[in-house]
Amino acid sequence: MEELNNSKNLNEVINDSFDCIYLAGGHATMYDFPDDENINKIISQQYENRKMVAAICHGVGGLLNVRLNNGEYLIKGKSMTGFDWFEETIARRKREVPFNLEAAIKERGADLKKAFIPMTSNVVVDGNLITGQNPFSSKEMAKVVIEQLEKI
Template identity: 35%
Template sequence: MKKVLIVETNVTRYQGTKDPTGLWLGEAAEFVDEMQKNGVAVDFVSPKGGFVPLDPRSMKYTDESIMQIYESQDFIDRGLKNTLRPDQIDPNDYAAVYYTGGHGVMWDFPDNPELQKLALTIYNNGGYISSVCHGIAGLFNIKNEQGEYLIAGKNITGFTTAEEILAGKKSVVPFLNHEVAEARGAKFSKKRFYSEYAIKDGRLLTGQNPFSVRAVAKLLLNEIK
């Protein structure tokens, strides 16, 4: 079976502030946990490769399953310390790509042509593009061979404006997911804030918030197993 490629951020701060951000731990760890339980191998990539910072606020939202992944040497080594660079990835090895969240991704996911090319190749090979929460930022600027946004006309979801307000970050984020998605021609759907919600539209699988990770993972597993 082919592997799943997990994309993580290298951004350590909300840009223009002193406040730390980074990967939302559970959005990687819970996904890895679901893949491991189903015998699906994963690799980790980030825009620059190497070190992936953790959003310190995400450490308040852990459980035993998240901590077990976080404490595993494999996750420490491959998922946090030594992530691969995009140029080290052969997209033909993967059945799917999964974009994690954490606010940091809003700065280094949208405009990375290497990641976009990897994702599009996986998709064109019949694979899946998936994301959760702010990870939707990785989908926004992927275009097909005709120059059209891949998400145009698709039903997708991600971290909502209401959730951004509740998180206290609406004033510091560079964009609002809902607005960008609709500007790209996507149909942005949502449920009540901080409720589990994941949707599938063709080979695009997206989840609304950090409470939707396992739902996204299970949608993907139903497709690739």
């Protein structure tokens, strides 16, 4: 708890290396993550250093504006998942979110993989990018991240 009470600002860790960057979900992340230059830089560096980047649910929005050194979006051409628009409808939150995450993922050129049944677990691994669709993916996501970390 002491470490949580004294967590560092992103500016203090922007050049640090991590085994895994994990973007948690929640609707607020759609406001906070996508345009945060520090988050974008940290994720870009992490990914280009072949380190793991993981995001779940609405936290996937933090991947939308991350660009690699070649100028391309990190998620372009990647298989991934995230909270889809139908699930947003089921959750009755379409009017509370600043954008349609599913549409934004597709606009960036990613291959969105959705669970056959909404609100069920779905985790997608594409190289060192791991994404989970919704809160129901949390257990599977944790298992997959641990398995991937054990490989390094």
